[in-house]
Amino acid sequence: MTRLFASLWIALRALMVNKMRSALTMLGIIIGVGAVIAMVAVGTGAKQRIADQIASMGSNLLIVLSGSSTSGGLRFGSGTVPTLTVDDAKAILNEIPSVKYVAPTLGGGAQVVFGNQNWSTIINGTTPEALEIRDWPIEQGRTFTQQDIDGAAKVCILGKTVVDNLFGGIDPIGQIIRIKMVPFTVIGVLASKGQSTMGQDQDDTIVVPLTTAQKKLFGMQFPGMVRLILVQATAPEVMKDVENQINDLLRQRHHIQPKQDNDFSVRNLTEIMSTAEQSANVMRYLLLAIASISLIVGGIGIMNIMLVSVTERTREIGIRIAVGAKGRDILLQFLIESLVLSLIGGTMGIGIGVAGTLVLSKFTQWPTLFSIEAILLAFLFSGSVGVFFGFYPARKASMLNPIEALHYE
Amino acid sequence: MDSLIQVQDLVKVYSLGEVEVQALRSVSLSVERGEFVAIMGASGSGKSTFMNILGFLDRPTSGTYLLEGINGENLSRDKLAEIRNRKIGFVFQGFNLLSRTSALENIELPLTYAGTPTSTRKEMAQKALSEVGLKGREHHHPSQLSGGEQQRVAIARALVNQPAIILADEPTGNLDSKTSEEIMGIFQRLNREMGITIIMITHEPDIASFAKRNILFRDGRIVDDHKNSTPAIAGGRTGEK
Numbered sequence: 001m002t003r004l005f006a007s008l009w010i011a012l013r014a015l016m017v018n019k020m021r022s023a024l025t026m027l028g029i030i031i032g033v034g035a036v037i038a039m040v041a042v043g044t045g046a047k048q049r050i051a052d053q054i055a056s057m058g059s060n061l062l063i064v065l066s067g068s069s070t071s072g073g074l075r076f077g078s079g080t081v082p083t084l085t086v087d088d089a090k091a092i093l094n095e096i097p098s099v100k101y102v103a104p105t106l107g108g109g110a111q112v113v114f115g116n117q118n119w120s121t122i123i124n125g126t127t128p129e130a131l132e133i134r135d136w137p138i139e140q141g142r143t144f145t146q147q148d149i150d151g152a153a154k155v156c157i158l159g160k161t162v163v164d165n166l167f168g169g170i171d172p173i174g175q176i177i178r179i180k181m182v183p184f185t186v187i188g189v190l191a192s193k194g195q196s197t198m199g200q201d202q203d204d205t206i207v208v209p210l211t212t213a214q215k216k217l218f219g220m221q222f223p224g225m226v227r228l229i230l231v232q233a234t235a236p237e238v239m240k241d242v243e244n245q246i247n248d249l250l251r252q253r254h255h256i257q258p259k260q261d262n263d264f265s266v267r268n269l270t271e272i273m274s275t276a277e278q279s280a281n282v283m284r285y286l287l288l289a290i291a292s293i294s295l296i297v298g299g300i301g302i303m304n305i306m307l308v309s310v311t312e313r314t315r316e317i318g319i320r321i322a323v324g325a326k327g328r329d330i331l332l333q334f335l336i337e338s339l340v341l342s343l344i345g346g347t348m349g350i351g352i353g354v355a356g357t358l359v360l361s362k363f364t365q366w367p368t369l370f371s372i373e374a375i376l377l378a379f380l381f382s383g384s385v386g387v388f389f390g391f392y393p394a395r396k397a398s399m400l401n402p403i404e405a406l407h408y409e
Numbered sequence: 410m411d412s413l414i415q416v417q418d419l420v421k422v423y424s425l426g427e428v429e430v431q432a433l434r435s436v437s438l439s440v441e442r443g444e445f446v447a448i449m450g451a452s453g454s455g456k457s458t459f460m461n462i463l464g465f466l467d468r469p470t471s472g473t474y475l476l477e478g479i480n481g482e483n484l485s486r487d488k489l490a491e492i493r494n495r496k497i498g499f500v501f502q503g504f505n506l507l508s509r510t511s512a513l514e515n516i517e518l519p520l521t522y523a524g525t526p527t528s529t530r531k532e533m534a535q536k537a538l539s540e541v542g543l544k545g546r547e548h549h550h551p552s553q554l555s556g557g558e559q560q561r562v563a564i565a566r567a568l569v570n571q572p573a574i575i576l577a578d579e580p581t582g583n584l585d586s587k588t589s590e591e592i593m594g595i596f597q598r599l600n601r602e603m604g605i606t607i608i609m610i611t612h613e614p615d616i617a618s619f620a621k622r623n624i625l626f627r628d629g630r631i632v633d634d635h636k637n638s639t640p641a642i643a644g645g646r647t648g649e650k
Binding site for chain 1: 467487490494495499507519521570
């Protein structure tokens with residue numbers, strides 16, 4: 001124990017003698033560890049955001065979109081012309097056992113007015129199941145009743161962004177707003193969901209009963225039609241089956257001949273998101289790999305300086321061996337020196353990494369996430385770098401011939 | 410009783426590439442406890458090689474060397490380090506102190522490697538320091554000390570672990586004659602009062618005259634070995650305590 005403390009003391013003193021050199025050597029490790037911490041924080045943040053978005057979208061979600069229709073040889077994009085009906089939605093729910101909820105939806109952009117404020121937003125006419133599917137709670141007020149739907153009541157539920165823009169601090173529940181000049185009573189406010197993967201503000205929306213949307217807002221052109229149907233499957237494993245079954249069912253219901261194209265499309269958003277998640281993961285490892293390289297370069301810097309230090313202190317090593325230092329005493333002395341260098345560098349690197357990440361996320365608005373594991377790992381890794389790259393110079397020092405070392409000039 | 414040092418037919422051959430250099434050609438010698446021996450000889454006479462072997466810093470090519478009956482021949486490097494640490498004190502021509510390290514810490518160095526607890530270490534180092542008359546210079550660094558003072562620190566370092574023998578390699582080689590005499594005074598007193606055995610290399614006859622026995626090396630052999638019936642007495646500030 002006495003020997004260990006003595007070695008630690010000797011190492012610290014030796015590092016203090018060459019302050020500038022020690023600081024520069026540490027810089028390599030500082031940058032390395034800082035880079036690892038920052039890159040992992042950025043990567044983990046991105047991954048976490050995608051995971052949150054997947055959760056916010058609703059689990060096991062399939063979207064059946066209307067269109068594409070062909071009109072005189074001209075093909076339109078998905079959803080341009082409504083081809084789906086409320087009955088299609090009911091058929092999906094009733095005939096496919098693995099379907100939990102369906103929510104036929106009709107919507108579009110509209111100008112909304114409250115008092116002297118007005119705002120342009122997306123109106124979604126749908127059923128209360130849509131909120132279940134998307135796991136979207138009501139923060140204030142209530143959702144639609146069967147009565148609202150049957151009677152095509154002029155009631156609406158507002159997204160957070162709409163509330164913020166129309167009502168500056170006024171309680172929106174019970175207020176009357178005008179959507180396309182039609183007066184609606186606000187009965188509820190949705191909890192905030194934030195941005196979607198594509199960067200859309202999901203809270204910039206108004207939900208109204210489907211029947212109301214069909215009769216009062218959008219349905220005039222194509223009565224009984226809906227633009228899309230949200231479908232929630234019972235489990236992630238049955239998603240593919242459900243997708244195929246919806247395809248078969250709707251082709252049959254729409255009388256589509258075997259060689260004809262579908263007049264609808266089924267999208268598995270969860271699948272798309274998982275792909276995004278995987279690529280975020282790949283990105284994360286790539287960032288970590290690049291950052292690790294700088295840590296290794298920092299380690300080589302330590303080795304370089306330790307070799308110089310051993311050569312410079314040949315005479316000192318000779319004196320120590322002559323008065324009774326054993327090989328492991330010398331080995332330990334230099335190993336501790338490089339370990340101290342790398343651990344101090346590692347500690348400072350953690351500080352710099354954390355600070356750098358905070359600055360980065362402030363200026364770029366990137367989501368970042370620190371994990372204790374990553375910080376601990378970076379610290380341990382920097383220690384290992386110190387031992388690994390310090391070992392060769394330390395061993396070289398411990399093997400010196402005392403007679404030659406004592407006469408070294 | 411065995412002699413402190415017993416050397417029998419010691420041979421050391423260096424091979425420098427193709428050429429073989431015979432540094433020692435069959436040296437035999439014994440040194441008793443309490444002796445003060447000066448080894449003389451021109452450079453290349455083998456006296457330094459002999460000292461390195463006596464100090465367990467080098468191994469002989471053939472022949473035997475026993476220090477207090479211990480044969481280092483089959484001992485490991487670390488075991489030899491332990492023997493040096495316990496039984497031998499070194500004093501070099503160039504002082505060989507650790508720079509940027511205080512006098513006291515330099516003296517503590519052998520004790521550090523012996524695993525002596527800190528408090529005991531400080532105490533023993535203090536004692537050795539006053540033994541060489543440097544009380545009050547504990548925290549001076551080598552660069553703040555004169556050559557003579559540095560050599561005294563080195564002697565204190567050699568003394569501190571209470572060795573069986575002090576090996577001094579040209580201890581006055583870098584000092585002026587007055588300071589040299591002071592150092593000799595310290596050696597004589599340590600030898601006389603503490604009974605410490607000293608073997609010293611020198612090429613100056615006046616320095617050798619302070620020792621009780623003079624040995625002359627030439628071409629790797631001992632050519633003269635005689636007791637000095639009336640060693641010179643070092644005067645001046647020596648022996649102060």
